[in-house]
Amino acid sequence: MKTSLKYALLFFLFSISYGVSRGSELKGQFEAGCKDGLPVYLMNTSGVRLLSYTKGGTFQFDIQNANRWDMYILMADSIHQGYAFPLFLRSGSSMQVNIPRNFNEVHISGDTVSLEQNSFYTGLADATKKFDDTHKAAVYEVGSPKYTYIQTYYSNWIINHLQSPFSVAIIRSFMLGRDDKSKEVSRQLFELVSAPAKTDNRQTDLVKDQLSDYDESYSKVKVNDHIPDFQGWDTTGSIITSDSFKGHLTLIDFWASWCGPCRAANIDLQPVYESYHSRGLEFLSISVDTSKGEWIKAIRKDRPSGNQICDFKGQYLVEDIKDSVGWLFGIAAVPQFYLVSKDGRVVYKSVGANWEALKKAIEDNL
CATH class of the missing domain: 3.40.30.10 (Glutaredoxin)
Structure with missing residues (x-):
């Protein structure tokens, strides 16, 4: 199953936390091949980079002391300008990333959460295919058809994956620079996600932090309100x-x-x-x-x-x-x-x- 890179980074900002724990294994391959010795990075938003070098078109990261789920950015600018892809990992994760020749898609395999990410990005690719290039900028425009369609895809995926820690990472993407409606969407979705999915998850802390100054004032119908006519x-x-x-x-x-x-x-x-x-x-x-x-x-x-x-x-x-x-x-x-x-x-x-x-x-x- 192949998945899309094209729009993935539009929806994520990332941060990393480190603890003491066993490592994660991330392996990757560039299907088109590349020179040996080219750098590939796995980076957090603080600019801290883990470094690997290509050999026979492959690379590998052994991520130590990452005891909580979090988002990482895989970067390979030396191989393809601007190439970057978000991945969700923690200690004990086992993931294989295969990057195709066109660099617009990626296939993710490995453990359960890896397969969930593959499923998510595949669905995102299908969702974005409904809009031609004239809609590219519209993904940022609140209320545009593409914005609404992509937000809806996020929401529905989360609702049907309430046990997945990856859902918390997706929820966080709703909250960054979005309108008030999306903040309320995020609040509702976060309440639905199971407690185990939120446990040992750095994205949970970030969502809670962004909700700390947010209350039910955005809700259209609150406790003690009269319901609208319908x-x-x-x-x-x-x-x-x-x-x-x-x-x-x-x-x-x-x-x-x-x-x-x-x-x-x-x-x-x-x-x-x-x-x-x-x-x-x-x-x-x-x-x-x-x-x-x-x-x-x-x-x-x-x-x-x-x-x-x-x-x-x-x-x-x-x-x-x-x-x-x-x-x-x-x-x-x-x-x-x-x-x-x-x-x-x-x-x-x-x-x-x-x-x-x-x-x-x-x-x-x-």
Whole structure:
């Protein structure tokens, strides 16, 4: 599987931390070959470089004392001007990097996280192919089609790789010089990523540091806010509006057919429904799918209880359609849960499922 270099560095800034631990092995090969003795660097943002020299078109780094996950930049300017590629490593990592003749792609193999990086860059290459050269600069332009499309690719990849420490590194790229919306996207995604993926991960510290002066003020709908008016279509094509739930304690969950954690939550919600629906709790599931077929297919398979609606306009990040339910709530990551009081106020919310906290909030408000 081959992956793209072309846009990779647009999304990453890097930093390195060192501890005491066993080393990592990074091997590489230039498929076009090159002279022996040419320098190849693995560099951190402080300018500290590890040095290797080519031999028979190959190079190797033994990285010592790197006890935490972090981003490194592989640099080979002496072989191809401006060549650089971001790699995610820690002590014990085993990675092989094969660089093709055109220097625009790279194949990464090795351990699990190496294969995840290969998958990520492959998908990024496919995503960027949807835009021709006239869109190159647009990747920096907030709100441009390319910017939105690439950000959406990031978001969806992370949602489906919540156990991966590499997801934390991707999240950090959202936060560097981005708009307020992307900061909120980053916050939501970071909450979703599993605790083990954040452990012994230098990128976790950097994300937390950048969130330290950031609170929920960017959220479009906060606890104690009244929910916005909205509408969507149920599976029969009938319109259901927010007015339908006034006067009822209502649990709203946002999900998508392509979201693995959401599909699991569809199943886990069933006992919550069985425990509380008869006591007066209403359930409303709002999909951020854009495909009616995929939405219906997921419902038929999961058989979730409660009301099901979708407006087919996507997430907050995807289309930025001002009247979409995803935009009105600022839904950039799923699943999300909102417990809404009888008078329409949010009394509890979470990104990701915290069933015990949710049940307590329900008990407190029934």
